[in-house]
Amino acid sequence: GAGVSQTPSNKVTEKGKYVELRCDPISGHTALYWYRQSLGQGPEFLIYFQGTGAADDSGLPNDRFFAVRPEGSVSTLKIQRTERGDSAVYLCASSLLGGNNEQFFGPGTRLTVL
Amino acid sequence: GENVEQHPSTLSVQEGDSAVIKCTYSDSASNYFPWYKQELGKGPQLIIDIRSNVGEKKDQRIAVTLNKTAKHFSLHITETQPEDSAVYFCAAWNSYGKLTFGQGTILTVHP
Numbered sequence: 001g002a003g004v005s006q007t008p009s010n011k012v013t014e015k016g017k018y019v020e021l022r023c024d025p026i027s028g029h030t031a032l033y034w035y036r037q038s039l040g041q042g043p044e045f046l047i048y049f050q051g052t053g054a055a056d057d058s059g060l061p062n063d064r065f066f067a068v069r070p071e072g073s074v075s076t077l078k079i080q081r082t083e084r085g086d087s088a089v090y091l092c093a094s095s096l097l098g099g100n101n102e103q104f105f106g107p108g109t110r111l112t113v114l
Numbered sequence: 115g116e117n118v119e120q121h122p123s124t125l126s127v128q129e130g131d132s133a134v135i136k137c138t139y140s141d142s143a144s145n146y147f148p149w150y151k152q153e154l155g156k157g158p159q160l161i162i163d164i165r166s167n168v169g170e171k172k173d174q175r176i177a178v179t180l181n182k183t184a185k186h187f188s189l190h191i192t193e194t195q196p197e198d199s200a201v202y203f204c205a206a207w208n209s210y211g212k213l214t215f216g217q218g219t220i221l222t223v224h225p
Binding site for chain 1: 118120145146148150155156157158159160163165203205207211212213214215216217218
């Protein structure tokens with residue numbers, strides 16, 4: 001079956017611009033996670049959705065980052081006033097039940113802020 | 115918060131040899147420990163996981179061991195093949211309800 005998909009695969013933007021990154025989870029998965037992966041590092045937690053609500057957004061680095069999941073399926077990560085330090089791969093994962101259960105990762109979106 | 119340390123950062127082996135990657139964690143309440151394989155340009159893929167109620171789990175050439183007392187767990191790959199070359203990440207699910215990843219190990223298997 002279809003896995004987690006993310007679009008775009010690559011995004012190049014200029015400092016100060018606004019970007020949106022999209023995640024399509026596996027159908028039926030109630031839990032959705034966003035991670036950020038810098039070069040040579042492991043993924044770092046950003047935000048977790050259970051259904052439509054953000055159950056835990058403690059990993060968002062500052063108020064320039066925001067994410068939504070209005071219908072409990074597709075999620076969008078939004079970054080305002082991008083900075084060069086935001087350059088990274090943004091990974092999305094989904095899980096059937098959430099909690100300490102397997103997370104399935106998408107291929108990621110590579111964001112480059114010039 | 116949880117801290118997960120992973121070693122070594124790079125590992126080079128000959129085809130057919132075994133490879134071992136070790137991780138330690140700080141939160142004694144952690145109860146789920148997955149291992150992910152990440153190939154270039156792709157997202158992490160789960161290869162094996164272990165829960166805190168068992169000490170060892172094996173799946174063909176891959177095995178994971180867990181020592182709760184010492185708070186460390188290890189990945190063992192036997193009879194390595196060139197297609198095993200990738201970056202491997204350990205992770206721990208902690209009492210804060212988050213998955214914390216190690217820094218990764220770049221495994222290279224030489225034919």
